[in-house]
Amino acid sequence: RDCERRLRQEVQKYSVELRHAHETERHRVARELHDEVGQTLTALNYTLERMALHSSGTGIEIAKEASSLVADLTSRVGDLCLALRPHVLDDFGLGPALIWLTQRFEQQTGILVELLHDGLAKRLPREVELGVYRLIQEALTNIARHAGAKRCAVRCASSPENLVVSVRDYGVGFQVDRLSSGLRGMDERVQELGGRLTIRSSPGQGTCIRAKIPLPIKAW
Ligand SMILES: Nc1ncnc2c1ncn2[C@@H]1O[C@H](COP(=O)(O)OP(=O)(O)O)[C@@H](O)[C@H]1O
Ligand SMILES: [Mg+2]
Structure with a gap:
């Protein structure tokens, strides 16, 4: 063992x-x-x-x-x-990058995205911004590929202590038993940032991917 x-x-x-x-x-x-x-x-x-x-x-x-x-x-x-590598992420941070990503996704797929973000006016650590951006990008790609959904919702809210992210769709859903590469990659990214990922999905009920990531406490 x-x-x-x-x-x-x-x-x-x-x-x-x-x-x-x-x-x-x-x-x-x-x-x-x-x-x-x-x-x-x-x-x-x-x-x-x-x-x-x-x-x-x-x-x-x-x-x-x-x-x-x-x-x-x-x-x-x-x-x-x-x-x-979207330079909007490096130059302006997660909020503007998510607006850009979801608008582009809507144009390319015709799937409507409801984006709610809160507390993203301040820049977050670079690895958190990139990790969360890639997580949402992968979740949206999965929706376009597998969910058969017409709409989905992306939420991203930052408080001084943590960042909570969720990507929800109202599509076909799936049986979550073993994680395959894309989902495992998301899980590993979140773990690397010290957070936790949960995947809720069942056939016919849609899918919700949620992550909670702790933010470093600033010493003033
Ligand atoms: N939003 C979703 N809706 C329906 N099925 C999904 C969704 N996300 C993932 N899946 C299912 O989980 C499987 C694994 O996803 P993933 O690990 O990202 O691999 P891939 O996208 O390369 O197939 C997919 O093949 C699909 O069957
Ligand atoms: Mg995938």
């Missing part, structure tokens, strides 16, 4: 390290895409505009066509950066 316990701890440790490495890599790729690829595309577009100005006849048409392809590519690269 000792050996099993040790192995479990090892697995958990590696899983935390893997998640950190994954986040660092996403951050790096997003920055590279934004700074290198994004800026080169902007320069390319500018060059094509100049080319159109100095061309005539079909030359102008071709430059305009190329310019519109570049604009399309720029917008795809922008979307990719946001999916990898």
